[in-house]
Amino acid sequence: MHQIPFALFSVPWRFANADCTGALVAIGSFGKAQETVQYGATLPNVSVILQDGSTILANVDPATSTLSVAPFVFTGSGVVRTLYIEGGKTLTTLAYAGGNVDVARDSVNGGTTQGGLMLRAGELLALVPVAGATTSYRVNQRFTR
Numbered sequence: 001m002h003q004i005p006f007a008l009f010s011v012p013w014r015f016a017n018a019d020c021t022g023a024l025v026a027i028g029s030f031g032k033a034q035e036t037v038q039y040g041a042t043l044p045n046v047s048v049i050l051q052d053g054s055t056i057l058a059n060v061d062p063a064t065s066t067l068s069v070a071p072f073v074f075t076g077s078g079v080v081r082t083l084y085i086e087g088g089k090t091l092t093t094l095a096y097a098g099g100n101v102d103v104a105r106d107s108v109n110g111g112t113t114q115g116g117l118m119l120r121a122g123e124l125l126a127l128v129p130v131a132g133a134t135t136s137y138r139v140n141q142r143f144t145r
Contacts, residue, residue, distance in 0.1 A: 012105075014078060016097045025078025026094050030108060033070035039063050048118065048127065049138040060116040060127060060137055070108035115140070 016022030040062040048058050073082060074092045080100055081093035091102045116127040116137050123144050127137035 012074075012103075014074070014076070014094050014096075014103075016078070018096065018098060022097060024076065025096070026074040026076035026092075028072060028074045028103075028105060031071045031073060033108060033110065034068040036066045037063050038066075043116075043135065046116075047130075047133075047136040048125075049130065049136070051139050051142065056120075058118050058120065060118050062114070062116045064112060064114055066112045067110045069110040072105040072108075074103065074105075 012026075012028040013024060014026040014028075016025050043060045043062055045057045046060040047055055048060065049055050071083065072090075074094060078095045079092060080095050081091075084091055086102075089104045090106070091104050093100050093102050114129055116129075118125050118127060123142055125139050126141040126143070128140045130136035130138055
């Protein structure tokens with residue numbers, strides 16, 4: 001399973017004047033990332049390291065998670081040119097009272113990760129593979145009712 005880190009993103013608002021006055025001319029936001037999860041056949045008697053450090057043998061349902069890219073875009077009356085690449089950076093041109101300015105903003109990158117799920121004592125455990133091992137997992141997250 002992929003692990004989404006806790007993060008705070010500022011939402012940039014761009015006004016007509018450099019001192020943040022005048023009309024709101026552009027608002028930035030992330031597009032929606034899509035996630036697809038594919039499950040494999042249950043693996044019997046897999047080594048699982050629990051959160052307390054102990055190891056058990058359990059049935060694990062392996063999964064592959066693919067997360068698409070979430071682009072960052074500006075919208076509004078001040079957007080002159082959107083999402084073009086120059087010098088290896090993705091830029092958007094915004095119009096201000098004093099002229100145009102190019103603004104760079106990174107997208108959230110997508111990717112593919114491996115993991116697994118298992119039920120134990122009424123809890124759903126999200127697992128990640130142990131580095132270098134083909135049939136070992138460790139608990140990444142616990143979900144209870």
